[in-house]
Amino acid sequence: MENPNPAPFKLNAVGLSKKDYDGAPSTLCKGCGHNSIASQVVQVGFELNLRPHEIIKLSGIGCSSKSPAYFLGMSHGFNALHGRMPSVATGALLANHTLRAIGVSGDGDTGNIGLGQFKHLLRRNVRMVYIVENNGVYGLTKGQFSATAEEGLTLKYAGRNEFPPVDLCMEAIIAGCGFVARSFAGDAKQVRELLKAALSHRGTALLDIISPCVAFNNEDDSPKSYGYGTKHEKPLHELGFIPYAEEISIEPLEPGEFRTVRLHDGSLISLRNLDNDYDPTNKLAALERLQRAQETGEFITGLIYYNPDRPSLAEVEGLSTPLAQLSAEQLRPSRTALEQFLQAYR
Amino acid sequence: MSVLERQQETPLTPHKPNKPIVNDFSLVFATANGTGSQTANLTLLRSFFKMGIPVHGKNIFPSNIQGLPTWYHIRVSHEGYIALRPSEILVAFNPATAAEDLQELPTGGVCIYNADLKNLPQRDDIVYYPVPVSQLISGVEVPVKRKPYIANMTYVGVVAWMLGVPLEVVEEALGAQFGYRQNLAESNMQVVRRAHAWASEHLCKQDPYHLEPMNKTEGLIMMTGNEAGALGAVFGGVSVAAWYPITPSTSFMDALREFLSKLRRDENGKPTYAVIQAEDELAAVGIVLGAGWAGARALTATSGPGISLMAEFVSYGYFAEIPAVIWDIQRVGPSTGLPTRTSQGDVCFVYTLGHGDTKHPILFPSSIEECFEFGWRSLDLAEQLQTPVFVLSDLDLGMNNWMGKPFDYPSQPLQRGKVLGTEELEALGGFARYKDVDGDGIPYRTLPGTPHPLAAYFTRGSGHNEQAQYSERADDWERNMARLARKFETARGLVPAPAIDHNPSAKVGIIAYGTTRYAIEEARDRLARQLPTSFLRLRALPINQQVREFVAAHERVYVIELNRDGQMHSILQAEMPTYAARLRSIAHLDGLPLTAQWVQARLLQEEANG
Numbered sequence: 032m033e034n035p036n037p038a039p040f041k042l043n044a045v046g047l048s049k050k051d052y053d054g055a056p057s058t059l060c061k062g063c064g065h066n067s068i069a070s071q072v073v074q075v076g077f078e079l080n081l082r083p084h085e086i087i088k089l090s091g092i093g094c095s096s097k098s099p100a101y102f103l104g105m106s107h108g109f110n111a112l113h114g115r116m117p118s119v120a121t122g123a124l125l126a127n128h129t130l131r132a133i134g135v136s137g138d139g140d141t142g143n144i145g146l147g148q149f150k151h152l153l154r155r156n157v158r159m160v161y162i163v164e165n166n167g168v169y170g171l172t173k174g175q176f177s178a179t180a181e182e183g184l185t186l187k188y189a190g191r192n193e194f195p196p197v198d199l200c201m202e203a204i205i206a207g208c209g210f211v212a213r214s215f216a217g218d219a220k221q222v223r224e225l226l227k228a229a230l231s232h233r234g235t236a237l238l239d240i241i242s243p244c245v246a247f248n249n250e251d252d253s254p255k256s257y258g259y260g261t262k263h264e265k266p267l268h269e270l271g272f273i274p275y276a277e278e279i280s281i282e283p284l285e286p287g288e289f290r291t292v293r294l295h296d297g298s299l300i301s302l303r304n305l306d307n308d309y310d311p312t313n314k315l316a317a318l319e320r321l322q323r324a325q326e327t328g329e330f331i332t333g334l335i336y337y338n339p340d341r342p343s344l345a346e347v348e349g350l351s352t353p354l355a356q357l358s359a360e361q362l363r364p365s366r367t368a369l370e371q372f373l374q375a376y377r
Numbered sequence: 378m379s380v381l382e383r384q385q386e387t388p389l390t391p392h393k394p395n396k397p398i399v400n401d402f403s404l405v406f407a408t409a410n411g412t413g414s415q416t417a418n419l420t421l422l423r424s425f426f427k428m429g430i431p432v433h434g435k436n437i438f439p440s441n442i443q444g445l446p447t448w449y450h451i452r453v454s455h456e457g458y459i460a461l462r463p464s465e466i467l468v469a470f471n472p473a474t475a476a477e478d479l480q481e482l483p484t485g486g487v488c489i490y491n492a493d494l495k496n497l498p499q500r501d502d503i504v505y506y507p508v509p510v511s512q513l514i515s516g517v518e519v520p521v522k523r524k525p526y527i528a529n530m531t532y533v534g535v536v537a538w539m540l541g542v543p544l545e546v547v548e549e550a551l552g553a554q555f556g557y558r559q560n561l562a563e564s565n566m567q568v569v570r571r572a573h574a575w576a577s578e579h580l581c582k583q584d585p586y587h588l589e590p591m592n593k594t595e596g597l598i599m600m601t602g603n604e605a606g607a608l609g610a611v612f613g614g615v616s617v618a619a620w621y622p623i624t625p626s627t628s629f630m631d632a633l634r635e636f637l638s639k640l641r642r643d644e645n646g647k648p649t650y651a652v653i654q655a656e657d658e659l660a661a662v663g664i665v666l667g668a669g670w671a672g673a674r675a676l677t678a679t680s681g682p683g684i685s686l687m688a689e690f691v692s693y694g695y696f697a698e699i700p701a702v703i704w705d706i707q708r709v710g711p712s713t714g715l716p717t718r719t720s721q722g723d724v725c726f727v728y729t730l731g732h733g734d735t736k737h738p739i740l741f742p743s744s745i746e747e748c749f750e751f752g753w754r755s756l757d758l759a760e761q762l763q764t765p766v767f768v769l770s771d772l773d774l775g776m777n778n779w780m781g782k783p784f785d786y787p788s789q790p791l792q793r794g795k796v797l798g799t800e801e802l803e804a805l806g807g808f809a810r811y812k813d814v815d816g817d818g819i820p821y822r823t824l825p826g827t828p829h830p831l832a833a834y835f836t837r838g839s840g841h842n843e844q845a846q847y848s849e850r851a852d853d854w855e856r857n858m859a860r861l862a863r864k865f866e867t868a869r870g871l872v873p874a875p876a877i878d879h880n881p882s883a884k885v886g887i888i889a890y891g892t893t894r895y896a897i898e899e900a901r902d903r904l905a906r907q908l909p910t911s912f913l914r915l916r917a918l919p920i921n922q923q924v925r926e927f928v929a930a931h932e933r934v935y936v937i938e939l940n941r942d943g944q945m946h947s948i949l950q951a952e953m954p955t956y957a958a959r960l961r962s963i964a965h966l967d968g969l970p971l972t973a974q975w976v977q978a979r980l981l982q983e984e985a986n987g
Contacts, residue, residue: 107825122667355672362614
């Protein structure tokens with residue numbers, strides 16, 4: 032591909048500069064967590080040598096869903112309906128399963144209006160990265176609670192939240208998702224490494240990223256604020272992503288302290304344990320750990336659950352040539368086929 | 378002799394068969410749902426068809442798996458009329474409705490009844506034939522659980538005896554019903570033979586109804602509208618389909634899956650399609666739009682309540698300009714209204730489905746040939762116009778078996794619309810997604826995955842300018858909406874033109890669409906001398922100039938349709954305000970297909986009222 036933004040910028044292996052992965056300037060609030068996530072997508076695109084035309088980016092409605100406009104300007108984008116990005120992504124990836132998809136949603140978009148489509152996307156295991164920029168409030172309509180807000184949380188506009196939160200990571204595990212991670216927009220390195228690993232996953236990879244809303248939910252005592260997150264984030268492990276193409280040499284470390292997980296495309300993720308030998312491949316342990324964190328108010332982050340066994344939707348459907356690239360002959364059966372077919376109806 | 382004239386004749390008296398009535402009468406089979414009567418009914422329908430007699434069957438069935446009453450109507454007509462009409466011959470196999478069904482028989486009618494039925498009212502102006510069902514099925518070797526299903530085969534044998542249908546024709550028709558399950562076909566045929574033999578021995582023919590072989594179905598096929606539409610879609614290259622089950626569209630998707638699996642595999646036997654059962658209609662149409670956006674031909678099939686759920690996405694698809702095909706197999710009412718009855722009730726709703734200045738092309742098939750043709754053509758139109766395209770069928774067309782000519786292979790190559798590839802982008806030096814380059818309102822698009830740095834654009838429901846950039850500017854909004862209106866004008870010339878039968882001596886015109894044509898065509902023939910009419914059958918919206926000219930050429934034009942408020946009538950009045958006063962509505966909805974008698978009576982009544 033020809034590079035429309037040639038040097039002086041440093042170029043990656045596909046001849047693009049980091050700037051080539053930018054999108055339009057953000058119209059979100061200054062300091063919004065979503066902006067730092069968008070910049071990590073830009074960074075990851077550059078570092079992983081992604082070809083922008085092989086990516087599609089999708090979103091629903093809300094502050095979060097504006098953000099695909101702010102990264103990967105050379106990729107096709109689809110800003111869908113509120114809570115309905117999963118179905119559009121499913122259709123697009125059936126039409127062309129060789130595309131890689133990055134979806135961005137919010138806690139209202141996913142946990143409230145879109146909970147049904149979210150869970151069915153995970154059931155079908157559509158191969159895509161599904162980022163939830165989770166701040167517990169509705170921004171564009173000025174501060175109502177979303178379904179992920181903590182029970183008992185009090186906000187200036189919304190008052191007191193009387194209902195228990197929907198934990199999107201737990202919902203994802205129960206729905207059969209094989210890549211479930213939680214992170215914090217303030218932890219750029221972890222977001223980046225998780226994003227890279229998520230792009231290598233076989234099916235849907237969920238990144239539930241706590242992304243503070245500076246306008247409506249950023250008091251230090253709120254669990255979804257910068258102050259709280261910075262102070263209380265408790266990573267389960269230190270993460271490192273090792274792309275498949277690179278030479279892999281891992282220094283042996285003390286057992287129980289370090290583990291590597293091989294991702295579907297052959298790349299590796301290294302996990303240095305920080306939390307009592309947490310095992311992200313154990314489904315029940317993952318659910319138990321999330322439940323405990325909710326009860327104690329711990330802010331755990333990292334790769335919470337990983338299982339690459341389930342095939343993606345495209346694999347289940349047995350697709351080979353992308354359906355969007357079939358020839359006219361492949362699309363329309365022959366005249367003889369029609370005549371033969373109609374014999375049975377005479 | 379017309380149907381009405383005959384009905385007004387001196388009543389036939391039993392035991393004295395009047396002049397034989399050949400190939401021109403109707404039968405109704407009253408059974409309980411879920412007893413396998415559909416197999417028996419279709420066997421008879423196919424038998425008549427194989428005898429070369431024009432025939433059509435309509436299933437009036439309940440929203441229920443087992444137990445509620447079902448009526449299957451078969452009309453044979455040597456003249457080729459196939460609209461619903463009252464039946465002279467009743468097969469009374471449902472105790473729950475037998476008394477009422479019997480009262481509806483005209484004088485001279487026939488009642489074939491299950492001899493186990495108690496307290497059947499006696500009329501002295503009709504012929505009765507008992508069928509000793511228990512006796513006839515005892516000892517037949519079928520699995521116990523299939524026993525109830527073979528009971529209905531007894532009336533197949535008795536009807537075959539009564540009308541003179543050769544048993545080998547019945548056997549052939551029955552074999553087609555069971556397909557590969559030949560052992561079941563054999564045990565069912567055994568019951569038919571027994572019943573036929575019993576009737577020959579114990580019954581004396583006292584009625585005037587006969588079937589005689591003709592050659593009027595030679596070369597024809599018989600299929601449901603849903604099957605024909607699905608087959609058309611396969612020959613239109615549909616590659617992604619998503620749906621949520623809803624009567625009466627479910628059989629469309631069942632057929633589509635079956636046909637795709639037979640006709641659309643690559644050289645390694647791998648499917649070149651995907652069909653997804655979605656979690657609801659929102660997701661179904663979302664999947665279709667996602668696929669259409671990414672370059673695959675995609676469709677969904679649903680009915681009225683499903684259309685409601687699709688409204689937000691369809692509105693989006695209109696505005697973001699994404700190809701999609703939506704089949705609406707119309708049924709009656711909201712929610713579960715009358716889910717197994719037919720209607721043309723979604724016309725207004727669908728035409729402008731969405732929020733704010735939306736309008737959509739709609740195709741109206743009236744036959745299995747048109748279901749097939751619109752099956753592929755709708756996919757062409759959706760990509761040519763880059764917009765959701767609706768096909769409005771109905772339960773009557775979709776779920777019943779209709780005669781038709783073998784389908785014509787598509788007359789034109791696939792029309793993929795204005796899609797720019799890498800070379801065009803290189804030559805043009807880029808593109809503006811929503812710019813009207815050609816003056817027809819249709820912009821150019823690119824597909825995700827196109828390897829060119831200038832291929833990408835951002836699809837959104839938000840206001841946008843020609844470059845697909847976010848815009849809240851008043852002039853951008855207005856310019857874009859004006860272009861979309863221009864595109865709709867282009868659609869007028871692309872959608873199927875109306876079918877017109879212009880009678881130069883007629884002052885009165887009729888406009889209709891879809892399956893009401895059969896009752897209307899019959900009524901026009903009956904009225905040919907008394908009230909000559911011209912007929913324009915709309916095959917699509919938006920209308921073209923021919924519709925305007927047709928209305929201009931007649932003093933009065935009746936718009937006949939199957940809904941309460943005259944939906945197409947109001948659309949046509951809005952499209953042709955200068956002719957609004959000439960357009961008169963004849964609208965009716967009780968869940969049943971129109972009859973010619975009703976159309977005839979209403980036309981005369983309207984004309985008498987001036």
